[in-house]
Amino acid sequence: xxxxxxxxxxxxxxxxxxxxxxxxxxxxxxxxxxxxxxxxxxxxxxxxxxxxxxxxxxxxxxxxxxxxxxxxxxxxxxxxxxxxxxxxxxxxxxxxxxx
Amino acid sequence: xxxxxxxxxxxxxxxxxxxxxxxxxxxxxxxxxxxxxxxxxxxxxxxxxxxxxxxxxxxxxxxxxxxxxxxxxxxxxxxxxxxxxxxxxxxxxxxxxxx
Numbered sequence: 001x002x003x004x005x006x007x008x009x010x011x012x013x014x015x016x017x018x019x020x021x022x023x024x025x026x027x028x029x030x031x032x033x034x035x036x037x038x039x040x041x042x043x044x045x046x047x048x049x050x051x052x053x054x055x056x057x058x059x060x061x062x063x064x065x066x067x068x069x070x071x072x073x074x075x076x077x078x079x080x081x082x083x084x085x086x087x088x089x090x091x092x093x094x095x096x097x098x099x
Numbered sequence: 100x101x102x103x104x105x106x107x108x109x110x111x112x113x114x115x116x117x118x119x120x121x122x123x124x125x126x127x128x129x130x131x132x133x134x135x136x137x138x139x140x141x142x143x144x145x146x147x148x149x150x151x152x153x154x155x156x157x158x159x160x161x162x163x164x165x166x167x168x169x170x171x172x173x174x175x176x177x178x179x180x181x182x183x184x185x186x187x188x189x190x191x192x193x194x195x196x197x198x
Contacts, residue, residue, distance in 0.1 A: 007171060009108060011137040011186070038110040038167050040139065055182070062185050068137050069184040072106060076174040083154065085168040086161050087110070 005078040006051060006071055008034070008042045008058075013066040025061045026069075029054060037090050043078060045094070104177040105150060105170055107133070107141045107157075112165040124160045125168075128153060136189050142177060144193070 008030050012023040030036070033054045034044025046054065055071060062069050074081045084090075107129050111122040129135070132153045133143025145153065154170060161168050173180045183189075 007106070009137055009140050037169065038108055038139070040137070041108050041169070055184075059184060064185040066186070068186040068188075070136065070140070071182040071184075072171065072173060072177075072180045074171060074174075075180060078171075081171045081174060083170040085154075085158060085170075086163040087165070087167040089167075
């Protein structure tokens with residue numbers, strides 16, 4: 001099945017009511033679909049259906065007038081798009097070297 | 100001249116020595132090339148030369164063993180890649196509606 005490399009970035013306003021709870025919940029959803037690469041950035045390799053599902057879950061959590069959620073589809077795949085410097089937490093589970 | 104839509108995301112370890120200074124300096128460089136869309140996320144529309152220049156400047160600031168810098172090229176352009184929810188600070192200066 002075709003999968004997309006996507007990037008999820010978010011700012012949750014933690015000074016607002018329940019902000020800390022929303023932040024934890026957003027991260028929890030993202031973890032189910034991909035890998036945290038920075039504090040508020042996740043890379044996910046998902047099917048289109050998973051993308052829609054994840055987006056729907058996140059939209060139930062965030063407060064649109066307080067938080068920001070951006071989902072980027074990395075057309076052409078992350079390997080063609082990405083330059084990494086410094087600390088890198090990402091593991092490519094599709095890489096045959098990962099056992 | 101052909102321009103690329105790129106995304107710069109960073110985590111600077113602010114608990115390390117001079118971390119706060121590095122954080123401010125990274126943001127300052129990014130601001131010269133694009134727009135802050137989240138706390139640690141900038142979208143920039145740049146030429147390839149500007150991308151190289153910006154990257155070189157950022158690499159002089161970050162501490163590779165403490166900080167994380169990721170630069171994504173949005174192949175196909177940001178309009179095709181991006182879904183925005185909640186707060187959106189971005190202004191499209193190429194949009195004819197922006198005066």
